[in-house]
Amino acid sequence: MYIATAVIKRITNMREKLFRAMLAALLMSGATLSLAEGLANTAEKTPELSLAAAVAEVISANPGLAAMHARAQALALETQQQNVLPDPRLQLNLVNVPLDSLDFRAEDMTQLEIGISQMLPYPGTLALQETAAAHEQHAAESDEQETRLKLVRDVKMLWWNLYYVDRALETIERNRGVLRQFVNVAQSKYKIGEGLQQDVLQAQLELSKLQDEEIASRSLRRQQEAGLNAVLNRSAVQPIRLPARERDDLMEVENEAVLLSQALERRPLLAAYRGRLDAARARLGLAKKDYYPDFELGASYGYRGDTPDGRSRSDMASVMLSMNLPIHSRTKQDKGVDQRSSQLLEAQYLLDDAWQQVAAEVSQAMAEYRQAQEQLALLKKGIIPQANQTVAAMLAAYQVNKVDFLSLARAQLTLFEYETRAWLVLSQGHQALARLNAAVGYDIQNPSR
Numbered sequence: 001m002y003i004a005t006a007v008i009k010r011i012t013n014m015r016e017k018l019f020r021a022m023l024a025a026l027l028m029s030g031a032t033l034s035l036a037e038g039l040a041n042t043a044e045k046t047p048e049l050s051l052a053a054a055v056a057e058v059i060s061a062n063p064g065l066a067a068m069h070a071r072a073q074a075l076a077l078e079t080q081q082q083n084v085l086p087d088p089r090l091q092l093n094l095v096n097v098p099l100d101s102l103d104f105r106a107e108d109m110t111q112l113e114i115g116i117s118q119m120l121p122y123p124g125t126l127a128l129q130e131t132a133a134a135h136e137q138h139a140a141e142s143d144e145q146e147t148r149l150k151l152v153r154d155v156k157m158l159w160w161n162l163y164y165v166d167r168a169l170e171t172i173e174r175n176r177g178v179l180r181q182f183v184n185v186a187q188s189k190y191k192i193g194e195g196l197q198q199d200v201l202q203a204q205l206e207l208s209k210l211q212d213e214e215i216a217s218r219s220l221r222r223q224q225e226a227g228l229n230a231v232l233n234r235s236a237v238q239p240i241r242l243p244a245r246e247r248d249d250l251m252e253v254e255n256e257a258v259l260l261s262q263a264l265e266r267r268p269l270l271a272a273y274r275g276r277l278d279a280a281r282a283r284l285g286l287a288k289k290d291y292y293p294d295f296e297l298g299a300s301y302g303y304r305g306d307t308p309d310g311r312s313r314s315d316m317a318s319v320m321l322s323m324n325l326p327i328h329s330r331t332k333q334d335k336g337v338d339q340r341s342s343q344l345l346e347a348q349y350l351l352d353d354a355w356q357q358v359a360a361e362v363s364q365a366m367a368e369y370r371q372a373q374e375q376l377a378l379l380k381k382g383i384i385p386q387a388n389q390t391v392a393a394m395l396a397a398y399q400v401n402k403v404d405f406l407s408l409a410r411a412q413l414t415l416f417e418y419e420t421r422a423w424l425v426l427s428q429g430h431q432a433l434a435r436l437n438a439a440v441g442y443d444i445q446n447p448s449r
Contacts (some may be wrong), residue, residue, distance in 0.1 A: 046241040051159050054232065058155045061233045065151060068144040075137040083130035091115040095302065105305050111316060115300025122292040124285075132282035139275030145268035149438045151231065156434035158228040163242050164427035165221040168420050172214050175416040179207050182408065185399065206409050210416075250373045250429040251445065256366050259440050263358050267441035270358060273351040280347040284340040290333045293323040361439035365432050372429030379422040387415040 059065065096109035104110050226236045264270065302316035326333055391411045397403040437443050
């Protein structure tokens, strides 16, 4: 009897501790909600950042992209300098000055000479230099476009990650409201003696689990927000507020074969490698020009003053033509041609490798996008409606004691998981579309851009 009384007392104490813990959990949940409401009020004062605005901002504010643009401009200016003759050379000479007297009029051959000369590269050399520089310029412009594509891809992926977290937090809040209703039902049944205390405790436990999910989701949101701020060249702690809703479907896209042919034509990465291949081909032509001489043409005028006895002397004129002699072709020109030939092969192999990379990117992104399309359709048209019906049926059955509370709670949590997964799949689908756009080389939804 004493042992039984002690056990009952111990159980009573445990119940009191459990109810105190429940009360503390509710108070903490209320405090968390108040904090969340405060954060929400702060966020409402922040302007919305739409996806289009984020893309425009990253293009205008990213320093890496600005650096690529400056490089392309520098190469454009360099190209304009290539098909121009070297600067002429001006010469001033004192010729045949006697060292014993340093008298400029003592010797007939002493003269003050002024001349000008011009280097004349072998015909076609300057044009090839300009061609090579122009191809390098086009490659740099394509590099800039490729960088822009990747930045847009990255900002879209971060934006959609953040959008998913926001919708997940909304789903958590909505499910918290549903579970509170379950708590009320369980408490009402318990008060009239038709329910079990463990149902109330189970409901409180599920609420605490949702709170844990919310804490993790808010932490993830801060991480994604910091990442998006970094790409946008903002302060890491600047708050970001996204629109409440975007398109909740995934559009149809062209088939893979069409997109691959478009990628071959429009992907800037391939254009950059083709530009470098053409530049390498022009440099090979320049190396072959080295077998031929360059010329230098010049003319000078020699002034001779009168002799000391007053006899006049004729001034003199000279014309000069010189050229270099490529006599070391086996050790210089031949090696130069071999070097440029190897560089041409390298550029061709790099282009082939880049095409394989682009084709793989298109195929992988297409596969991920198709998978997301199918999963989203299944969730929205099949699984989620069925899960909603299951929860409604179980709630009705629980109220008349035909199913236990744990089954009802599990059904609601299953619905919560499927609703959250639908937002995740939507986000993953848009991220796959962002990768697909970058892989093909243009915005599939807006081909003119």
